[in-house]
Amino acid sequence: MVFRDSETLASSQEPASLKILIAGGFGSGKTTLVGSVSEVRPFRTEESLSDRSVGVDSTAGVEAKRTTTVAMDFGRITLSPRLALYLFGTPGQDRFWFMWDELTRGALGAVVLADTRRLPDSFPVIDHFEQRGTPFVVAVNCFDGAPRYLPEEVSDALELSPSVPVVLCDARDRESTKYVLTTLVTHVLTAKAHAH
Incomplete structure (x- = not known):
């Protein structure tokens, strides 16, 4: 499968397959987001949290979490007859970040899924994409009972460039996820059109 970049997409009349990364901190809802929108049964690599993760995976703020992604999630959504998105959900723990460079290769861009209960977890994810020049948007997953903030407030807290879109979403909801994508x-x- 060949993933096209945005320049090829803009000039091509053939159907395009684009690779999108879904990234974020541990427990931010990446697996849920991929599953909510995938039109194929999502491929998941989740395992139950065990005693071995104590002291390694902090569950502060997400104490009810019982599973963790140990490789990646994968799903697909067709946005139009000319455009299919292939979604790759990255594992959130920093011990798996060695995989991110390979996953980033050939990606159109990324969704950084943020959780207001653990907003500092977003900084290393954002740094990763900024350092590699990978375009991204920040999607604030509005968990039940989590503090609510305006997109502008999240942008300021994460010290984002004004050009980076910040949207609120519910990763469980298909339409909300489609809006993010x-x-x-x-x-x-x-961005590509303005660069030319």
Whole structure:
């Protein structure tokens, strides 16, 4: 399967397959987001949290979490007859970040899924994409009972460039997830158009 970059997409009349990364801190909802929108049964690599993860995976703020992704999640959504997105959910723990460079290769862009209960977890994820020049949007997953903030407040807290879109979402909701993905594709295409 060949993933196209945004320049090829803009000039091609053939259907395009685009690779999108879904990244974020531990427990931010990446697996849920991929599962909510995938039109194929998502491939998941979740395992139950065990005693071995005590002291390694902090569950502060997400104490009810019982599983963790140990490789990646994968799903697909067709946005139009000309555009299919292939979603790769990254593992959130820093001990798996060695995989991120390979996953980033060939990606159109990324969704950084943020959790307001653990907002500092977003900084290393954002740094990763900024250092590699990978376009991204920040999607704030609005967990039940979590503090609520305006997108502008999250942008300020994460010290984002004004050009980086921040949207609120519910990773459990298909339409909300589709909006996040559409925002990313629009952001990338708009940035490429302004660069030329």
